[in-house]
Amino acid sequence: MRVLLTGSSGWLGRYLAPLLARAGHEVIGFDVAPGEHTQVVASVADRAAVEQAFAARRPEAVVHAAALHKPDIARYPRQAFIDVNVTGTLNLLEVAVTAGCDRFLFTSTTSLMISRAIREGRGGEAAWVDEALAPLLPRNIYGVTKLAAERLCRLIHEEQGLSILILRTGRFFPEEDDTHRTLSGENMKANELLHRRLTVEDAADAHLVALERAPELGFDTFILSAPTPFSREDAAELRRDAPAVIARYFPEAADLYARRGWRLPSAIDRVYDAGHAERRLGWRARTDFAAVLDALRTGAPLPFAHDADYVSPKEG
Template sequence: MRVLVTGHNGYIGCSLLPLLQQAGHEVVGLDNYLYETCTFGPDVPDVPSLRKDVRDVELGDLEGFDAVIHLAAISNDPVGDLNPDATYSINHRASTRLAKLAKEAGVERFLFSSSCSLYGAAGDDILDESASFNPVTPYGESKLLVENDLRELADDDFSPTYLRNATAYGLSARLRGDLVVNNLTGYAVTTGQVLLKSDGSSWRPLVHIEDISRAFVAILEAPRELVHNEPFNVGRTEENYKIRDVATIVGEVVPGSTVTFADGASPDIRNYRVNCDKIMETLPAFQPVWTVRKSVEELYAAYVANGLELDDFLSRRFMRIKHVRELQEEGVLDDSLRRLEASVA
């Protein structure tokens, strides 16, 4: 297939592109390259691409594609809370507009990178795809709004699928240090402390970005009738953890590290765990291979090999909110997260 991947130069995109290419698909990217200086570890995949804000996509950009994989978004709660209207503009309104244009351009498949965060504050129940929603952040709510809009577009000619990804972790050429597994491991390596910023009591489903990428490939290649207008929780049911249990794993993997709590650590209202059986039962080709412990071992080895130090780990290279704020201070981004000049400092 000829596939357009939005956000291809980001955290998940750098993992997804090689798998799509290995599977024989022709891949084109679309990205505003907001994080092009935030590089770590493996090489960034190189594909033909459009340097464009997803809010500015035109009909002609989408013509000739069999499928769109839509990753581009404001990717975490701190950045989302910085300007909630910008989050809704990018994550919701631009995503819906993209899908409408894709449908008009004759694109048959639209794979939307949704999130289990739309379940929000859900208690201790294990939730499948039929569960009710209770998002507690603009990020989570924006994902729900897009799913609702895409259902209205679904028909015989346009087939959307909703991948509700669990909380991501793992190495990437665009490594994020603000995700819980990556973050706890980074603190452990650079300080000897597995630093919990909450009381660690909340549940969270966790999934490696390579397994998220495998899910996209499996759904892209699946018979239409199996995935048309369907949501899928992406992860492994057994990989639901309380955050304090993740910290314990990190403490066991990183030599000499101990679990500690930040001053004022309190419960996190984001609390949910999910059942991911549906995707594996529907698509036997999707076989996730990662666990949190295996990834902590991977991260530990990579951090040590690259000589990671605390100042670097806490810098804009790994912390999305710090990168965005510094770009605003430098006059590269405005309050709506639009570029004010062509290049990133």
């Protein structure tokens, strides 16, 4: 089918566009920045540009991955987040309905589920984050606008019947964390595969699966993250003594980390549970924390991308 992919020049887009093409889809890349997989250079906030792209390219489905992200808070005013993340999503939804598209994927974020209290580690145990978590109290303009866009998705589904799946992705960015620098980027990414990260390849694969399943499922929201080894019963000890919990599941981890000069997390404040995606969507991330330990044990390349110098194409 013909698929309009927004964010086609971005980090996810550069993996997702060729994956969709290999699956037999005709990909129409739409991005504010030029790129290898982008045919339409425009902003989703530009309603006329969106309408023109639909009229000229006649997409049958939409994968909406374009957005301003959390690091953009330092570069853009709040209004820009509203224009791109909220108005842009509404533009695509309404034009998709008018054009007769039968499915729409919205790339959202687990970030909108993390309140200030969770981020600051208040309480005596790690927060267990699944799709039932409530209330949702986003802590910044990024989360607020992504949550607003999700609610627009639900509204359009209920009013118009458009099949829409919302994919709340964990972390998969390649660059350094923009707020935490106590560990090396590779060490932090490895730790996060325990509870809040997935690879960009797995994120792209989830979108491909969701695109195929959307008409059957109608509407749903899925957390995407590497499968965590932990259970809810571990939550209190994860906040108090994460290395002890990790040692029960991975007895070799401390020694393998020491050889690399890495540190395990002393405490874990949240765990993303991707079980709903596995049960209902039929997707499970291929890469997990065990793959990191395998790489450390054998000397193979690490199973995730790390690029301290990565810059979003829109800033290049």
